[in-house]
Amino acid sequence: MYTLTVTTPSHQYPIFIDTDLIQHPAKTFASFVGKKVVIISNDTIAPLYLSCWQNFFKQFNCEVSNIILPDGEKYKNGQTLNLIYDGLMQNRADRQTTLIALGGGVIGDMAGFAAATYQRGVPFIQIPTTLLSQVDSSVGGKTAINHPLGKNMIGAFYQPQAVLIDLNTLSTLPQREFSAGMAEVIKYALLGDIEYLSWLEKNIEHLMVLDQATLAYAVHHCCRMKADIVSIDEKENGIRALLNLGHTFAHAIEAEMGYGNWLHGEAVAVGMVLACHLSEIIGYLTPDDTERVVNLLKKAKLPTTPPMMPFDAWLNHMSHDKKIHDGKLRFVILEKLGQAKLIDNISSDMLKETLAPFLVC
Structure with a gap:
């Protein structure tokens, strides 16, 4: 135990x-x-x-x-x-x-x-x-x-x-629900542990067939990471906000599509891919970095592209996001794989560029 x-x-x-x-x-x-x-x-x-x-x-x-x-x-x-x-x-x-x-x-x-x-x-x-x-x-x-x-x-x-x-x-647990949980497992690696990301890439097949020893290690590692973060920042005034990687996009998808139609983990998976694209636009990640994330999510049987939505719908849902601070919408982006950062200077044009392939009029 x-x-x-x-x-x-x-x-x-x-x-x-x-x-x-x-x-x-x-x-x-x-x-x-x-x-x-x-x-x-x-x-x-x-x-x-x-x-x-x-x-x-x-x-x-x-x-x-x-x-x-x-x-x-x-x-x-x-x-x-x-x-x-x-x-x-x-x-x-x-x-x-x-x-x-x-x-x-x-x-x-x-x-x-x-x-x-x-x-x-x-x-x-x-x-x-x-x-x-x-x-x-x-x-x-x-x-x-x-x-x-x-x-x-x-x-x-x-x-x-x-x-x-x-x-x-x-x-x-149904396969779809298990995969939804894998999105959060992968999230921990992306936001703060590049070695864990490499471990996941090597062990994803064992996790997907519920190998108990591999699962125990993965769950323990995620819980330890979260315990460490919460111990520093209980009420999300600082570092704990990094746990929201992908969640600003994800919550917009869930709200627009109807709660429950997309599982939370499915929306988070797509949200992390969009966060990677946004990080590319800012100049942090490379397309190869994003492709590495996409490949791992696909092995976990998770979606990697969002539903087609109007840009106004994205903005409307994001305007009700809890991460708004002093009237500014904050996003968690990746400076590099395994290192997240919270920023609040994302322009509407940058968001539109990130979402451009998935927008409907």
Whole structure:
């Protein structure tokens, strides 16, 4: 079992990574659980894993209940969030109740936001079941719901008590969902670790067939990178913004195409390619650098070209992006592969040149 620690000004907590985490002695996790537990999951994950985790938490002699939500990004909204509040009220949850986020990034974000706001804050534990949530969204305390005008626009920074990553859950993940998670894995290499990029290129075939040792190393490496970044910059005032590589383009794609029609990781993959093209225009990357990124994304079975969209649609969605600072839209670009930079002087002409092959009138 890999164990990492995330240390932030507000909270310190562990990340546990293993291939059969639920088989570890209950005492390993006893200090993170209250006397009452509410498991929040969705109607896809619950039939697979809810009962075994219910039995696991009953070992702590605590009362266990659950709230089952509909599955999908389109349900990551205020209406579904209220279903969580309704369930907590009906189960008489108090400030000592521990919420358990059992699912992918949508469940983790919504359960985390509910934990941050219910009775002004209750403890919660992340149990991510998708690759994307294991390497990224479950770590770092970002919680949110979507608004029709922008992704993750309503939320809070709220750290979990622990993150429990059981790699066995990836065996039931559809190929498309696994590939979406690989976009975030590749993102870490591009923004800050050229040696990891080379390792991914050599081991991508092993990852795509779920070789457990290779997966464990990849997930651990990503979690360690994110833990290090979050420990320095918990609330995204500096270096943490680099984790948004490709995301400004990606969020525009998701909003324009309808949440859930493009998976988040698919949009991020395309967003990273566009960030590479923008970096070329600025004078940092070469076409060969971009082609190297495109080739790796294709091996991960990810899209590398965006949907055709009007330029005004791109600008409209980007104008609602959280990364706007002092009225300026900020982009994460690459000075070179493995080294990211945040800039805010991108002109409309530079954006139009980046997107030119994919624009419709």
